[in-house]
Amino acid sequence: MSRSLPNIIITGTPGVGKTLHCELLAERVPGMKHLSVNDVVKEKECHEGYDEEFQSWIVDEDKLLDTIEEQVKAGGCIIDWHACDLFPKSWIDLVVVLRVDHTTLYDRLKARNYPENKLQENLDSEIMEVLLQEARDSYDEEIVVELQSNDTEDMESNVDRIEAWIPQRNYGEGP
Numbered sequence: 001m002s003r004s005l006p007n008i009i010i011t012g013t014p015g016v017g018k019t020l021h022c023e024l025l026a027e028r029v030p031g032m033k034h035l036s037v038n039d040v041v042k043e044k045e046c047h048e049g050y051d052e053e054f055q056s057w058i059v060d061e062d063k064l065l066d067t068i069e070e071q072v073k074a075g076g077c078i079i080d081w082h083a084c085d086l087f088p089k090s091w092i093d094l095v096v097v098l099r100v101d102h103t104t105l106y107d108r109l110k111a112r113n114y115p116e117n118k119l120q121e122n123l124d125s126e127i128m129e130v131l132l133q134e135a136r137d138s139y140d141e142e143i144v145v146e147l148q149s150n151d152t153e154d155m156e157s158n159v160d161r162i163e164a165w166i167p168q169r170n171y172g173e174g175p
């Protein structure tokens with residue numbers, strides 16, 4: 001299976017700037033689309049209910065993958081999600097793990113009115129590098145990139161770097 005545009009995952013702890021990066025990239029790179037997994041989970045009901053304590057959906061991963069499979073296999077998706085180990089390796093060409101200073105993350109999550117337990121869980125996750133480890137465990141190391149997302153300057157340079165990385169070739173045919 002080949003695709004004319006790559007599929008990129010932008011992942012990281014909630015609040016690192018995934019949505020911001022995905023939206024900018026989709027604006028800049030012709031043919032690339034922002035695929036917000038959060039929106040798909042909600043709109044296509046790929047969940048088994050809502051966890052009130054953590055104020056988040058309990059995701060039905062099988063239903064989610066079935067729902068997005070056709071779109072992702074066509075290529076050109078910038079996948080926005082705070083997990084990355086669920087996607088089949090063959091779907092993915094680049095995994096960007098965004099990172100942020102803990103104090104900055106605290107401020108961003110506080111501004112979102114996260115409940116204390118959810119805020120603490122996400123801060124711990126960032127400190128323990130959970131998403132970076134998940135990406136490294138799930139994909140070949142050559143396609144996993146860690147980028148800082150503390151300020152606008154970081155964001156601009158990240159988007160430039162990711163954009164420059166997207167050459168035209170057939171994706172999905174191995175290295």
Ligand code: DAT
Nearest residue numbers: 014015016017018019020149150151152155
């Ligand atoms: P995520 O999708 O990872 O949950 P987001 O894109 O919604 O994160 O960003 C959360 C908030 O932080 C939002 O108000 C934008 C801001 N933000 C994120 N990354 C940033 C950056 N590199 N520079 C400035 N603001 C940023």
